[in-house]
Amino acid sequence: MNGLMVGLAKQHHGEEAAKIFKEMNNLVEINASSYAVLLSSLSEFSDLKEGKRKGQEVHAYLIRNALVDVWILIGNSLVNMYAKCNAIDNARSVFQFMPSKDSVSWNSMISGLDHNERFDEAVACFHKMRRNGTVPSKFSVISALSSCASLGWIMLGRQIHGEGTKYGLDLDVSVSNALLTLYAETDYMDECKRVFFLMPEYDQVSWNSFIGALATSDVSVLQAIKYFLEMMQAGWKPNRVTFINILAAVSSLSLLELGRQIHALLLKYSIADDNAIENTLLAFYGKCEQIEDCEIIFSRMSERRDEVSWNSMISGYIHNGILHKAMDMVWFMMQRGQRLDGFTLATVLSACASVATLERGMEVHACAIRACLESEVVVGSALVDMYAKCGRIDYAARFFQSMPVRNIYSWNSMICGYARHGHGEKALKLFTQMKQHGQLPDHVSFVGVLSACSHVGLVDEGFKHLKSMSGVYGLAPRMEHFSCMVDLLGRAGDVNKIEEFIKSMPMDPNALIWRTILVACCRANSRTTELGRRAAKMLIQLEPQNAVNYVLLSNMHAASGKWEDVAEARLAMRNASAKKEAGCSWVTMKDGVHVFVAGDQTHPEKEKIYEKLKEIMNKMRGMGYVPETKYALYDLELENKEELISYHSEKLAIAFVLTRQSELPIRIMKNLRVCGDCHTAFKYISKIVNRQIILRDSNRFHHFDDGICSCGDYW
């Protein structure tokens, strides 16, 4: 009978439905549960605003007929109805004015707050319930745990876990499932595994949660695959969520063949025609550089496409280096009125950042303002990152200051931005501020902090921060952190301490560490050491095809004038047929981008450029500049060496800029590391022409001002 009335209610208006219920009074006994069924049916509307509107009509009817306060059930149903229709303020006001509340009232309010992403309020409500003397049930514990997971509040989550255990609620499958999510979200994988292995029984959600947890924590991705197979062996059928999780694992490991097998399995289970599944497949094939598969899936999706599909497609193109198609997609989206969201802009901004195109980046910024997405935290963080990577650390800082909401990514982008530009003190100051704002640092923050310490030369402070990672924040230092420390020791000139340090590391040094060591051994005033030779040997064993390694080795020998060894390194490079990327520098002027290679002869204004260069070089010599010919890397006559380094691409680029009239700072990009002689030359030039020079090389930014570089001559 109730079902029939609900059907009627959905066709008519809420007010009428309530009247029909009232009229039922004469035929069948009408009670609170009839109204409860009616109210709960309203949250099943696809349009939740419509559901809320009808709910308000029923609510009004109940008030007029003085039925609200008669039964607790009515109040509870109203709270649930409003909460599920995303009208959390209405839910709260009903809840507040309920004359008496039972356990379900509290559960409904807490879960409602959680569902409406009012996580901190959900947790506060849980505590209020406890103070009120109400014993927590599995429902309130689940919702409170879910909110703690979303907030990353591990300590509180643990307390609630303990409290649940006290009442024996941890034996419940659903409570354990919520615990799995809590520990997964907070990256406490050991706890997560403990919960899973102690569970008396599993359901499909348990398996899915556990596999999802393993898939998102990068130390355990392979185990996700192991438990996926175990789940199937245990007789569980994977569903769409299982597939989404396992594809995430396969994606992050770029296991193309396994992914294709899973795709086949999806077709077998007939769940491949599903928006979320297809979106995950787009992400997977994009990651595995199978852009054709992405295009096939995307075109098949037709009306199932949503923003996520478009965004995944765009990031697929970017990941595969097809920038123009990515941009076409954005243009196409705007043309056909497909909504652009924060993800779209963040994706495109990251592409602008990676190729350091400030002009495009600023256009996207303008798009963000027009789409009213500028204040979204993902867009803001991407903008900070873009400005920092495009050389405008000043714009990055100004935008960062204006952000209404900041998260770990926003802080990290700014801290790492400062570090990349050699503003070590600012990076460290911001790190302190971040902690004062209550933002906990993560692995990325510490990469920024440790490299900032390195730029400023703060050895002791660097070790203090490294210690605090595990000691205070429960973060295990990774290879990149150890690499920062090696860099820090190298900068301080402590080559012997590097030896000690790498012995103390919990893992074997990888190519990154050996390269950092080799770079340290290449410094102008350090000798060719045993350690340097060993680092080079290890490095060439690990990456025989990487030409950078041979160049570093030959630079190290060149620094101490061992020309036979230089020649040997060059020969080894040729024998390994390792190709060196051609060095080039470019500048963006009003009339476009100008690219230069060493000894460039193709620029239409080459006479003017070489003439300008000669003039500058003469002025430099007058101020005491001596070409550092060892960077020419060949045992040639002195005169020839000077010639070679005079025409490095960055020198041609700056000479070109100086042929034009301007007072603005000079911005130059280079694809490789700047050579030591050019670095010295740029310091002189900044003094001679009295202009700021900002040079981006493959590692970092150098700000030259009045004869001084922000990198402190160490890079």
Place this chain on the structure above:
DNA sequence: ATAGGGTTAG
């Protein structure tokens, strides 16, 4: 009547 698992991004 109230609960738990999923896709893109920084």
